[in-house]
Amino acid sequence: MKTDIFIGIDMGSTGLKAVAFESESGRSLATAGDALVHRRSSGGACELTTDDIRxxxxxxxxxxxxxxxxxxxxxxxxxxxxxxAGLYALDEHGELLRGLAVASTDQRAAALAARIGKDHGAALYDEVGCEPWSGQPSLVMAELIARGELDAGKIRHLVFAKDYLAWLLTGTLATDASDVSTAGLLSLASGRxxxxxxxVVGLPGLRGALPELTPSGTQIGRLTPAAAALTGLPAGTPVAMGAIDLLASLHAVGGAAQGQAVAVLGTWCVNAVIAPTRETQPRVAAIMRFGPxxxxxxxxxxxxxxxxxxxLARTLRFPSAAAVVECAMTVPLGADGLRFAPFINGGGSPPHATAGFIGLSSHHDRAHMARAVIDAVLTRHAVHLRHLAACRLGEPGRVAALGGGARDVRMVQLLASLLGHPVQRCGDxxxxxxxxxxxxxxxQGAxxxxxxxxxxxxxxxxxxxxxxADFFASHGELMQQLAPAFAHPHKARP
Incomplete structure (x- = not known):
């Protein structure tokens, strides 16, 4: 029998999904998955248990x-x-230390990131393509070790979300350049x-915890009998090295060949484009080396x-994020004067940004609040995409919208309207x-x-x-004017 079905597993920031695709038609034959339960705390922790992932x-x-x-x-x-990013630190037996993985939205290392950024930010940007941020594995490790919550001596392997899944399926530990680079741990110049x-985080000995880099699309192992028994899939099924979800998505829409930027409307505001290496690096949020x-x-x-x-869905008890969007679209752009700073997990610009509503009045209801949040989220995507275009990265006017938010056509049209040009939608x-x-x-040679x-x-x-265009300009101006307000509570923290 021919082997023409290929399975892709995607572990995002909120859920895990597996899809079986037929190679000849390209259609999906089966889909399964569910939300992942995160453990959160007021101190900024965001973690997942071994059992929940497995x-x-x-x-x-x-x-x-x-x-x-x-x-x-x-x-x-x-x-x-x-x-x-986040932290998937394994002991000598390949078990997650503390039985926990740390998500990339974890905020406990925010102060450490700021301190290291002040002293080494420029040098790190030149070396690895990004300045320090709280969700990096190196910073999370350093922070948890300093707090006495993690024993550095027990860390044997440092991998990433996709690699941990592959380890559970094959018993093989491997990673690729895209994840190591996105985490700010790969030299852009050397590829090592x-x-x-x-x-800079005081953990030089843990550099060796990273596995050797394996090119994406390379077979790394086979489904073990134990994993086969748990899944009902054939033992010995080949398992390949993947890439970080952003690069995988770009791969799916032909982003490298078409030179188009992508906006991933997911947990993070992710906007990216594959372009030729430049001798002088453009000043963007991050630069990643993924292979060539x-x-x-x-x-x-x-x-x-x-x-x-x-x-907002959790706080105002909407049944789902989709219900928030549906409610928001009953109110026109601008939410009758209500604005939202969309930094519920922090933000890079303005510095120390946090979330909040501005202009809230007694006539506003939860539909206005939903619309203000949606307007702000899509505006931030437009800000980032316009910056990429201003740096002459990607083909002008070529953007594809992906991710959960892109499932709603109205969200993508709002992004297109804020950008002023058509957007390709792959939201379904x-x-x-x-x-x-x-x-x-x-x-397998395809x-x-x-x-x-x-x-x-x-x-x-x-x-x-x-x-x-007017809304885009006014919202950006408002966010910059709020910079002193964002800085005030930050300075007041103990």
Whole structure:
């Protein structure tokens, strides 16, 4: 029987999903997954337990196998992708230390990131492509060790979300350049792990905890009998090295070949484009080396996207993020004068930014609040995308919207209106999982364009004239004017 089904597993910041794709048609044959439960605290912790990750992975694959039935024999390979950074520190037995993984939205190392950034930020940007931020594995490790919550002597392996999933499936520890680079641990010049990144946090000995880098789309192992028993999938199924979810999504929509930027409307506000390496690095939020020496992934990111919508859903007891969007769209752009600072997980600019409503009046209700949040989230994406364009990165006017927020056409049209040009929408597709499945197919010799995603074109709303341009300008001006207010509570912290 032919092996023409490839499985992509995507562990995002909020959930884990597995999708089985048929290579000939490109369509998804089965989908499974669920939300991940995070442990949060007022001190900024955001963690996941070993059991929750393992159970989510195995249950998703078992459900996939049940849906495929006898067609599981057609599975050619599996590949994982996932959110970047955070902390997946393993002991000598390959178990997560403390039985916990740390998500990239964890804020406990924020003060440490600020201190290191003040002394070494410029040097780190030149070396690894980004300045310090709280969710980096090196900073999370240093912070937890300083607090006495983590024993540095027990750390044997340092991997990332997708690598931990692959370890559970194969018993093989491996990683790739995209995750190491996104985490700020890879030298852009040499393509090897950076001594400086570990030295500045006082953990030079842990540089060796990173596995050797393996190219994405390379077979790294096979499904173990134990994992096969838990999932119902055939033992010995090949498992391939993936990439960070952003790169996997770009891979799925052909971003490298088309030179288009992508906006990922997910937990983080992620905006990126693959472009040729430059002798003088453009000043963007981060630069990532993912493989070819002549290409880089240029990113404009901040923790200011759909996490704000998820927060509002929890706080005002909407049944889902989709319900927030539905309610928001009953109110016009601008929410009748209500504005929102979309920094529920912090933000890079303005410095020390936090979330909040501005202009709240007695006539505003939760629909206005929902609209203010949606307006702000899409405006931040537009800010980042415009900056990439101003740096001459990517083809002018070529942007694709991905992620959970892009499932709603109105969200993508709002982004197009704020940008002033059409946007490609791939919101109905699990592009992260599809990109992982493409790597799985490549590991078995399939061509690079196998399983490519299909997108539709969303035009801006031209009926409002200059309303969107005016809103974009005024919202940006307001955020900058709030900089002293953001700094005030930061200075007052003990």
């Amino acid at each position: 159970d989510a992975l195995m249950q998703a694959l078992r459900s996939l196998g049940d849906q495929l039935g006898e067609h599981t024999a057609r599975i050619g390979a599996i590949c994982c992708t996932g959110h970047g 792990s950076s001594e400086l990144a570990f030295d 020496a002549d290409q880089r992934l240029y990113m404009e990111n901040s923790p200011s996207s759909m996490a704000n919508v998820a927060w 597709d699990e592009t992260g999982a599809r990109g992982a499945a493409i790597y799985a197919a490549q590991s 061509p690079a364009d196998t399983l490519a995603a299909r997108c539709s074109t969303i035009e801006p709303d031209h009926l409002d004239g200059g309303a969107h």
